[in-house]
Amino acid sequence: MFKIIKTRFKQGYRTLPFPKGRPPVLPPRYRGRPLAGPGGSLDLGSLTFIPDDGLQYTGDYRMAVTRREDLMLKTDEKVLASALRKELLRIFGRALKLRHVSAGGCNACESDLNVLNTPVFDLSRFGIQYVASPRHADGIIVTGPVPRNMREPLLKTYEAVPQPKLVIAVGSCAISGGIFADSREVSRGLGTLVPVDLFIPGCPPHPLTILDGLLRLLGRIKK
Amino acid sequence: MELYNGGTVSVTDIPIVKPEEFRADIVRRCRGDARLANLFGTLDADGNVRLFAVLALDADAELQIVSTKILAEHPRYESCAKDLLQAHLFEREIAEQWAIVPEGHPWLKPLRYHSNYRGVPDLWPDIATRTIPGMYPFYGVDGEEVHEVGVGPVHAGIIEPGHFRFQCHGEEILHLEIQLGYQHRGIEPLMCGKDLRRSVLLSESVAGDTSIGHSSAFCEAVESLSGCMAPPKAQTIRAVALELERIANHVGDLGGLGTDVGFLPTGAYFGRMRGDYLNLLLALTGNRFGKGLCRPGGVLFDIDERMAEDFCRKLRQYKKEFVDVSDLLFTKPSVLARFEGVGMISMKNAKNLGMVGPAGRASQLERDVRIDYASGMWQFYHVPVSLGVTGDVYARALVRRQEVLRSLEFLLKVLPTLPRGDIFTQPGPMKADSLTITMVEGWRGEIMHVGITDRQGGFARYKIKDPSFHNWFGLAMAMRNQEISDFPLCNKSFNLSYCGHDL
Numbered sequence: 001m002f003k004i005i006k007t008r009f010k011q012g013y014r015t016l017p018f019p020k021g022r023p024p025v026l027p028p029r030y031r032g033r034p035l036a037g038p039g040g041s042l043d044l045g046s047l048t049f050i051p052d053d054g055l056q057y058t059g060d061y062r063m064a065v066t067r068r069e070d071l072m073l074k075t076d077e078k079v080l081a082s083a084l085r086k087e088l089l090r091i092f093g094r095a096l097k098l099r100h101v102s103a104g105g106c107n108a109c110e111s112d113l114n115v116l117n118t119p120v121f122d123l124s125r126f127g128i129q130y131v132a133s134p135r136h137a138d139g140i141i142v143t144g145p146v147p148r149n150m151r152e153p154l155l156k157t158y159e160a161v162p163q164p165k166l167v168i169a170v171g172s173c174a175i176s177g178g179i180f181a182d183s184r185e186v187s188r189g190l191g192t193l194v195p196v197d198l199f200i201p202g203c204p205p206h207p208l209t210i211l212d213g214l215l216r217l218l219g220r221i222k223k
Numbered sequence: 224m225e226l227y228n229g230g231t232v233s234v235t236d237i238p239i240v241k242p243e244e245f246r247a248d249i250v251r252r253c254r255g256d257a258r259l260a261n262l263f264g265t266l267d268a269d270g271n272v273r274l275f276a277v278l279a280l281d282a283d284a285e286l287q288i289v290s291t292k293i294l295a296e297h298p299r300y301e302s303c304a305k306d307l308l309q310a311h312l313f314e315r316e317i318a319e320q321w322a323i324v325p326e327g328h329p330w331l332k333p334l335r336y337h338s339n340y341r342g343v344p345d346l347w348p349d350i351a352t353r354t355i356p357g358m359y360p361f362y363g364v365d366g367e368e369v370h371e372v373g374v375g376p377v378h379a380g381i382i383e384p385g386h387f388r389f390q391c392h393g394e395e396i397l398h399l400e401i402q403l404g405y406q407h408r409g410i411e412p413l414m415c416g417k418d419l420r421r422s423v424l425l426s427e428s429v430a431g432d433t434s435i436g437h438s439s440a441f442c443e444a445v446e447s448l449s450g451c452m453a454p455p456k457a458q459t460i461r462a463v464a465l466e467l468e469r470i471a472n473h474v475g476d477l478g479g480l481g482t483d484v485g486f487l488p489t490g491a492y493f494g495r496m497r498g499d500y501l502n503l504l505l506a507l508t509g510n511r512f513g514k515g516l517c518r519p520g521g522v523l524f525d526i527d528e529r530m531a532e533d534f535c536r537k538l539r540q541y542k543k544e545f546v547d548v549s550d551l552l553f554t555k556p557s558v559l560a561r562f563e564g565v566g567m568i569s570m571k572n573a574k575n576l577g578m579v580g581p582a583g584r585a586s587q588l589e590r591d592v593r594i595d596y597a598s599g600m601w602q603f604y605h606v607p608v609s610l611g612v613t614g615d616v617y618a619r620a621l622v623r624r625q626e627v628l629r630s631l632e633f634l635l636k637v638l639p640t641l642p643r644g645d646i647f648t649q650p651g652p653m654k655a656d657s658l659t660i661t662m663v664e665g666w667r668g669e670i671m672h673v674g675i676t677d678r679q680g681g682f683a684r685y686k687i688k689d690p691s692f693h694n695w696f697g698l699a700m701a702m703r704n705q706e707i708s709d710f711p712l713c714n715k716s717f718n719l720s721y722c723g724h725d726l
Binding site: 003014026049052057109110111112113114180186 | 383409413430502509510523
């Protein structure tokens with residue numbers, strides 16, 4: 001017992017003040033939102049955020065949007081996710097339970113969803129929780145390019161969530177098929193299977209990108 | 224024919240023996256010192272399928288490669304799995320990918336549910352049209368009070384999909400059968416061709432938690448085929464990233480084990496500490512999983528003196544925290560009582576199954592690519608092999624703890640003395656009609672990539688083997704006669720890759 005208390009004391013308080021306080025600083029090499037470039041038309045939803053694709057990346061981690069077309073960057077003007085309708089906010093705004101479905105994800109997006117449960121991000125302080133059954137959930141959060149073998153389990157999980165329900169796509173694979181888009185085994189994005197309410201791009205998205213997106217959807221971050 | 228890790232041979236030089244000899248050779252050698260490290264097929268220009276077997280002789284750091292030809296008009300051969308358990312999954316894979324029957328295979332079923340790559344009727348007619356569990360004939364157990372429990376593919380936690388079918392008697396598991404394939408994205412065919420820009424990204428996404436492991440195996444394969452040597456500094460940076468990846472995952476697993484036995488403080492602390500190592504990878508590569516670091520010819524990001532110092536300072540601090548929290552975990556009697564004697568795999572079983580990595584080492588199998596098949600940086604720095612004795616959850620946890628400490632020691636030693644010079648050299652074109660094998664000790668164990676080029680020097684076939692491919696069957700065996708409630712704990716102690724298996 002004494003040892004547990006001692007270790008607890010040494011660990012200290014680690015939770016980020018996010019979204020309050022100073023904006024979090026990410027290391028200089030972090031590749032966040034890219035610049036659209038002159039006359040470019042860039043699809044954030046299929047981007048893998050690699051260093052050698054000739055794009056210029058900024059350190060801005062905020063990228064989640066509510067409409068698929070908002071991921072097509074034509075100018076550097078930023079469009080971010082907007083809050084849910086008033087009726088939905090009344091239902092989900094203070095307690096949002098999500099069922100996660102991994103559908104062909106490489107376990108990177110999955111890991112960074114899990115990270116939100118660590119003391120650093122402490123997701124549950126926002127009333128957001130991952131739950132064990134779709135029947136307990138207000139929506140599903142999906143990772144991966146939805147391979148043929150996962151299509152039916154995904155749709156069944158979706159159907160098992162009571163109405164009204166939300167669908168959140170995390171990572172370029174879930175949004176567009178990502179680098180697997182040319183494979184005959186995967187779908188061309190979650191949006192072709194079910195209506196999607198929030199798109200969080202990245203390969204994988206930084207945990208802050210995910211958290212920022214979720215909080216915007218719930219109207220907790222407005223700027 | 225002999226080959227070393229990272230060596231290249233001409234495909235035509237590899238002897239082709241008759242299928243009977245091929246089989247007899249594999250079985251005979253694996254009864255001796257060898258183990259089956261790979262067995263796969265590829266389509267020849269004449270429409271026949273050529274099978275290659277890679278036998279690993281760990282003590283001599285030597286790989287033996289043999290091949291045979293299966294004629295298209297007679298697509299069958301006598302199964303090796305009848306006499307050699309290690310071949311069991313490989314032969315199912317071949318049956319599915321190339322529609323070839325291994326006659327007498329003890330449990331011939333599809334592996335990932337996709338149509339074959341030969342364009343002929345599949346061995347299972349509706350393999351690519353129906354969804355998995357419904358059509359799968361699971362191993363059954365009959366008797367009074369025997370019942371069946373099915374779990375997945377959508378699990379309660381945030382993990383990848385797989386289906387687990389337990390045959391139980393009361394709380395006791397008599398048999399567990401694991402059906403994967405839900406994550407099958409068709410990576411291997413996508414890797415082929417001449418344009419390597421997408422292939423390297425795919426290699427980073429074979430298993431996102433092993434991005435460095437798989438992408439460095441891929442880069443080494445391309446480098447070997449093009450006769451290019453990555454500069455020493457690049458090889459060192461790859462090794463640094465590989466160890467950061469190993470530590471991050473092992474720390475995360477120890478946290479998961481704590482959570483699974485209900486000891487939450489260690490779950491929370493290790494969970495957070497895992498992030499520290501991922502953040503070092505982020506500082507190094509701009510991505511928390513190291514995506515974008517390794518490219519054929521070297522690496523894209525340098526570590527300068529300031530970064531090395533900063534990393535060392537942080538790592539020394541992290542090491543203290545790790546020792547603190549792992550002491551808390553490993554001295555708690557209620558934790559030990561749940562770890563010890565659960566999910567046991569004997570050394571003999573582990574050897575028969577061909578297990579690798581920490582799960583194999585926990586059962587006393589002294590296998591570590593960093594030592595046995597040292598390449599790159601590992602030729603100059605030997606990490607001691609971390610062995611467990613008991614083969615249970617406790618041993619698998621202890622091996623992880625030991626490996627974290629040894630990797631930290633490695634990093635603290637290497638970072639201040641990084642070689643100078645370039646980090647990238649442009650690789651030339653790849654040799655035509657050649658075959659290369661590269662191995663990397665990923666955090667789950669032996670990663671093996673085999674690249675075969677065509678006449679134009681593009682990849683005609685690219686075979687990826689994640690260590691999980693060897694170890695999934697080990698998990699099934701570990702669950703025999705265990706309480707079903709211990710499954711999450713055992714599963715976590717292996718923590719195998721679904722997408723690495725499914726490709």
